[in-house]
Amino acid sequence: xxxxxxxxxxxxxxxxxxxxxxxxxxxxxxxxxxxxxxxxxxxxxxxxxxxxxxxxxxxxxxxxxxxxxxxxxxxxxxxxxxxxxxxxxxxxxxxxxxxxxxxxxxxxxxxxxxxxxxxxxxxxxxxxxxxxxxxxxxxxxxxxxxxxxxxxxxxxxxxxxxxxxxxxxxxxxxxxxxxxxxxxxxxxxxxxxxxxxxxxxxxxxxxxxxxxxxxxxxxxxxxxxxxxxxxxxxxxxxxxxxxxxxxxxxxxxxxxxxxxxxxxxxxxxxxxxxxxxx
Numbered sequence: 124x125x126x127x128x129x130x131x132x133x134x135x136x137x138x139x140x141x142x143x144x145x146x147x148x149x150x151x152x153x154x155x156x157x158x159x160x161x162x163x164x165x166x167x168x169x170x171x172x173x174x175x176x177x178x179x180x181x182x183x184x185x186x187x188x189x190x191x192x193x194x195x196x197x198x199x200x201x202x203x204x205x206x207x208x209x210x211x212x213x214x215x216x217x218x219x220x221x222x223x224x225x226x227x228x229x230x231x232x233x234x235x236x237x238x239x240x241x242x243x244x245x246x247x248x249x250x251x252x253x254x255x256x257x258x259x260x261x262x263x264x265x266x267x268x269x270x271x272x273x274x275x276x277x278x279x280x281x282x283x284x285x286x287x288x289x290x291x292x293x294x295x296x297x298x299x300x301x302x303x304x305x306x307x308x309x310x311x312x313x314x315x316x317x318x319x320x321x322x323x324x325x326x327x328x329x330x331x332x333x334x335x336x337x338x339x340x341x342x343x344x345x346x347x348x349x350x351x352x353x354x355x356x357x358x359x360x361x362x363x364x365x366x367x368x369x370x371x372x373x374x375x376x377x378x379x380x381x382x383x384x385x386x387x388x389x390x391x392x393x394x395x396x397x398x399x400x401x
Contacts (some may be wrong), residue, residue, distance in 0.1 A: 132365050135339050148234035151211035158183035159206035180221045181379050182206055182229045188379040189229025191221040191334045192358045224333045231361035237392035248389035256382045257284040263391050264355045267373035279316045280329025283307045320344050330356030346370035357381050367396035
């Protein structure tokens with residue numbers, strides 16, 4: 124087992140309780156956030172007919188940055204003022220979920236960065252256009268699924284490059300997103316992830332589910348039914364490896380700065396619950 128798996132938790136609530144108690148590292152009351160910032164992005168990849176927007180809250184704790192994505196426009200400007208200079212313990216009780224998740228992510232990134240000593244295996248992403256980098260990241264994520272052709276994957280958090288990569292491997296999928304709509308190829312996007320999960324062989328899930336409260340039901344479903352649950356995580360990249368072996372089978376962690384911020388080389392960090400990470 125990896126170093127991370129030795130400190131895994133049975134639920135999100137358990138993890139937060141351990142951090143609050145200082146059981147995993149320094150007392151969170153003694154650590155203060157120095158910088159808070161948001162990153163806003165609108166994108167339509169060349170050759171794609173649809174686009175999307177992202178908004179991410181990030182908190183700087185010493186050398187670490189923790190992040191949580193939220194729906195564009197839902198994060199008030201006052202959230203940044205609340206975070207700057209505040210200790211982590213206070214932010215873990217903040218009324219906004221994005222603040223709570225970003226604070227937890229920053230704390231865990233501070234005490235256990237994405238290094239081999241903590242179970243991570245880093246994978247370089249090549250430089251390229253936004254679409255080229257999106258496809259490279261998608262391959263890194265989908266490689267963590269161990270499924271025969273013809274299996275069906277629930278994809279929570281629709282990323283067209285992930286769907287494209289699944290299709291290239293002969294895997295079916297059910298796209299799911301709270302916003303609904305259709306995919307680049309006109310496929311309907313369902314909105315009830317837990318209902319859709321029942322008919323799928325595996326789950327491929329965005330870390331954004333930490334911020335909107337849908338992660339725990341999906342983790343419990345995967346654990347109860349013995350299904351693979353692979354997380355792709357810009358939100359909570361240091362949080363999600365803590366659930367390896369407790370419903371989560373693998374994580375592709377991508378802390379700030381994210382692949383879409385520039386065209387140069389990048390890196391993701393992959394974790395598996397047994398036999399190390401690849």
